[in-house]
Amino acid sequence: DTGVSQDPRHKITKRGQNVTFRCDPISEHNRLYWYRQTLGQGPEFLTYFQNEAQLEKSRLLSDRFSAERPKGSFSTLEIQRTEQGDSAMYLCASSPTGQGTSTDTQYFGPGTRLTVL
Amino acid sequence: SQKIEQNSEALNIQEGKTATLTCNYTNYSPAYLQWYRQDPGRGPVFLLLIRENEKEKRKERLKVTFDTTLKQSLFHITASQPADSATYLCALLLYSSASKIIFGSGTRLSIRP
Numbered sequence A: 001d002t003g004v005s006q007d008p009r010h011k012i013t014k015r016g017q018n019v020t021f022r023c024d025p026i027s028e029h030n031r032l033y034w035y036r037q038t039l040g041q042g043p044e045f046l047t048y049f050q051n052e053a054q055l056e057k058s059r060l061l062s063d064r065f066s067a068e069r070p071k072g073s074f075s076t077l078e079i080q081r082t083e084q085g086d087s088a089m090y091l092c093a094s095s096p097t098g099q100g101t102s103t104d105t106q107y108f109g110p111g112t113r114l115t116v117l
Numbered sequence B: 001s002q003k004i005e006q007n008s009e010a011l012n013i014q015e016g017k018t019a020t021l022t023c024n025y026t027n028y029s030p031a032y033l034q035w036y037r038q039d040p041g042r043g044p045v046f047l048l049l050i051r052e053n054e055k056e057k058r059k060e061r062l063k064v065t066f067d068t069t070l071k072q073s074l075f076h077i078t079a080s081q082p083a084d085s086a087t088y089l090c091a092l093l094l095y096s097s098a099s100k101i102i103f104g105s106g107t108r109l110s111i112r113p
Helices: none
Strands: A005-007 A010-013 A019-024 A031-037 A044-050 A053-057 A065-068 A075-079 A088-095 A112-116 B003-006 B010-014 B019-026 B030-038 B045-051 B056-059 B062-067 B072-077 B086-094 B101-103 B107-112
Touching: A005 A088, A010 A019, A019 A088, A019 A112, A031 A075, A044 A065, A044 B101, A075 A088, B003 B086, B010 B019, B019 B030, B019 B086, B019 B107, B030 B062, B030 B072, B045 B056, B045 B062, B072 B086
Parallel strands: A010 A112, B010 B107
Antiparallel strands: A005 A019, A019 A075, A031 A044, A031 A088, A044 A053, A065 A075, A088 A112, B003 B019, B019 B072, B030 B045, B030 B086, B056 B062, B062 B072, B086 B101, B086 B107
16 A cells, blocks of 8 residues: 555544554655644644654644654654544645655545544 | 635535636745645545646646636536535645645535436
């Protein structure tokens, strides 16, 4: 399978618990992105990696959120002390580096749907 | 304030007709504008990209126009089919951050047989 994969697909947790999501990008893609999407809205940018370096973070990303990409391959997104407002679909995307507009096309995974009770 | 607006939350048209979706933006200077398709419970899928110096781009039954003066893009699906039913997202790739894409809230398109 050459697509972006995310695990788990669904997560139900109680308020105050910590959760961690994993994203495996397309293997030759250097760039990896995390987005959050709530019902009826478009995806909202959270953070971006080029290889293992986290180059940009949204101001909306509170200090309860942390993302890593330790070896420049897969990435994890952790949410500590979850709140009901964290309930959303968390999307991962990847893109290649290089020349041309193909580098600006992002390939999305299926998402992880988080429900905080 | 900066915003991206897509013309309506939902559009319902008859099979075979042309669907036209609108994307308007304010206070952005995008390098590119993109359109994505999203089906329920799935991630967005890239459809087309158009640069600021391009007026029109086509791909099979899809056509996108980009007017940087009006700050507007139109997305057309000709000879629409029920399988085209989905949410369509407009997205801007900004000069200020080559990595970040800003999405609109989407238009839900339904094609009735």
